[in-house]
Amino acid sequence: MQFPESWLRAFCNPPLSTQQIADVLTMGGMEVEDLRPVAPPFTQVVVGEIKEAVQHPNADRLxxxxxxVGQGRLLNIVCGAPNARAGIKVPTALVGAELPPGEDGKPFAIKLGKLRGVESQGMLCSARELKLSEDHGGLLELAADAPVGKSLREVxxxxxxxxxxxxxxxxxxALSVYGVARELSALTGAPLREPKFEPVPPCHDARLKVRLNAPDLCGRFSGRIIRNVDTRAKTPQWMVDRLAGxxxxxxxALVDISNYVMFEFGRPSHIFDHDKIHGALDVRWGRPGEKLRLLNGSTIEVDGRVGVIAxxxxxxxxxxxxxxDATAVSDDTRNVYVEAAFWWPExxxxxxxxxxxxxxxGHRxxxxxxxxxxxxxxxxxTRLILDICGGEAGxxxxxxxxxxxxxxxxxRVARAARVIGMAxxxxQCLDAFARLRLPAQADNGVVTVTPPPYRFDLAIEEDLVEEVARIVxxxxxxxxxxxxxxTAKLPPESRRSRFALRRLLAALGYQETINFSFVEAAWERDLAGNADPVRLLNPIASQMSVMRSSLLGSLLQVLKFNLDRKADRVRIFEVxxxxxxxxxxxxxxTTVRGVHQPMHLAGLAFGAAEGLQWGRKEQGAVDFFDVKGxxxxxxxxxxxxxxxxxxPxxxxxxxxxIWLDGRQVGVLGELHPRWRQGxxxxxxxxxxxxxxxxxxQRPVPAFRGVPRVQPVERDIAIVVRDDVSHADLMRAIHGAQAGGLLRQALLFDVYKPRQAAAGLAANEKSLAVRLTLGGMEATLTDAQIEAAVQxxxxRIAREVGGRLRS
Structure with a gap:
């Protein structure tokens, strides 16, 4: 909500400065987001009247x-504006004047000088030179009745x-100047000037038939016909200035009048070209298939959930x-129909x-x-139309x-005291409601308030508590x-914070990205295999129509963005x-019915496995095992x-x-060639x-003593089928009892001959594993070692069908 201070003071003028009024409004619940002067500072700019304008002897465009300027003598001023002519009144900067700062931030001083050999005793100004608007097509022409010599700031x-x-x-x-003034009067106690609307006597008996067929859409509909209106009439400058504020x-003029009343009293209205209305008006809900071309030039299609006037x-x-657009007023309009209605907010x-x-x-x-x-x-x-455009009201x-x-x-006064936090x-409650013009009655500590028609926000007790608090x-x-x-709540040791995970990934060379939660529907279909994503009823953009079920699409978009800008190595992640x-x-x-909303962590690696450096040769592209690490x-x-x-x-x-504790917790892999190409x-x-x-989640560390004796290493070669994985083998090895002596098992070689070899069938391979054995107190004997290895x-033979290679 934006408005000029002078318009506000026309309704309520408390003895406060501009900044004090801003502070009062803010503390009253109406935050003043911005407060600025109408025009930047400038000095010695007055109203001047051009008495004569002749061609410059040495310049075609001057x-x-x-x-x-009211000094008893005429000033000789050289001007290059195309509209400089005799008889108009324009802003005139006298010698010594300072105009608003230019691009260098310094005020522009007017000095006595010569232009192409002719002395210039000042400067005629455009609106842009005074920083009043961006219009620089010519001089700012003032009203014909502007007093000559008077300060432009005052005029x-x-x-x-x-x-x-x-x-x-x-x-x-409070979505009107009068509404804000009403609140300011309640907050400061200053008197409020209440408007009076004198009825306009009708000059003819023409009426437009209106049918209200949807009481759940429109609760009240008022209107009248005004004939012989001059739509070419000029809007008064005072109205133009207030609207600009x-x-x-x-x-x-007609559009300005409608907007003026909306900003003044919060009442939106509409003015139809009466001669373009076919028959009667029907206020109803729309029908499927009906189309309407709006004043903004767009054509929309309505349905049964949208209200219309037809x-x-x-x-x-x-x-x-x-x-x-069909019934919009134009310069050729002669008869209009003025409408004001109450539309249900829902x-x-x-x-x-x-x-x-x-x-x-619509906002109102x-x-x-x-x-x-x-x-x-x-x-x-009606009164404004008759005063500005003329006409005959019906x-x-x-x-x-x-x-x-x-x-x-x-x-309840006692509860209000508890909620507010003071007695x-x-x-005090009755006084607050009286200042707010809210009818109230008290009975045994309970105040009953009947909200006026313009207060749609007063429905429960807490609403009244708020009113008392802001008036007090x-x-x-x-x-x-x-x-x-x-009491400080310490996080459990068995959990890591999101910040710790972010810091760990950053230490691994990844950079964090933050992306929208709504994505393209194609990403969900192609990258997540999600045929039924959660769709948005009102997406901010057509390509962001669904909620994501995977973070991979967002990361690929960030990768593509960086590659398009010549990045050659990308490591990114998102939480x-x-x-x-x-x-x-x-x-x-914390949840919404029918939608599961878990937190995920995703990462992407692209380009060289290691950055370029002098200490080693450049390595190839990152692969599955780099990211697995x-x-x-x-x-x-x-x-x-x-x-x-x-x-997918x-x-x-x-x-x-990726599995943890027998449960799948994630996925890892190289991008599908189809999507890489796409x-x-x-x-x-x-x-x-x-x-x-x-x-x-992480296990709490359980510390053990350091062994006092050296470990023993034994290498074994195991022959297994080709379909036995590394995980299967390690699960079998660690599942063996080994007398509690097994500390570590490490696969260090895989042998698969191209042709059948001695001891190996065509569907077999040889895996070399190093076993690390050791006790805590004494050196192992050969018998203990052999028993552990056996x-x-x-266990390998039972679990995966493996045998010791001869």
Missing amino acids: RVCQVD LNLDDHVFTLKLTPNLAH CGQRSVT DDVQVESLAGIMGG AVQGRSRRYNFSTDA FERGVDPSTTVEHIEHV PLDDQVARLPQRKPVQL VTER GYERLPTTPPLAPI GRVFRRDASVATTD DVEALLSPRRAEFRPGEH ALHPGRCAT WELPEPAVLFEIDLEAAS SVID
């Missing part, structure tokens, strides 16, 4: 002007300030949001977002507009279908320390939430098991599932994605 009220309020959705009653540019032929307006909410635009009218109607003042505001609009029609019933709300009395003053609330003891449909999930404080380091000291697996995004033969990657990328909860061999 004119020599004789300017009256144009340039010492005014513009307030910008950041209002919360419950403050619909609200951030609204002048369009035409005539006997077509839809003419989007109810409470924007009018249609019938307007969310409709603008369906069509990817928003309007000031979806929060609630006073239904009791449609007639008064029609009278106000009788006013007012149809009431159903209005909101404002139920009384009760406030408040019944008298937030700055008066005492600072009270909490009574509850504060984020994913979203999957799960009917077993119920709604709680990073994942093992991330999960350490827990030992993950990697099993061959499949994933990964290479079928270079993909592994993303136009010059080399394969290796990716992993694991459940963050599994990565956060137990391992026996």
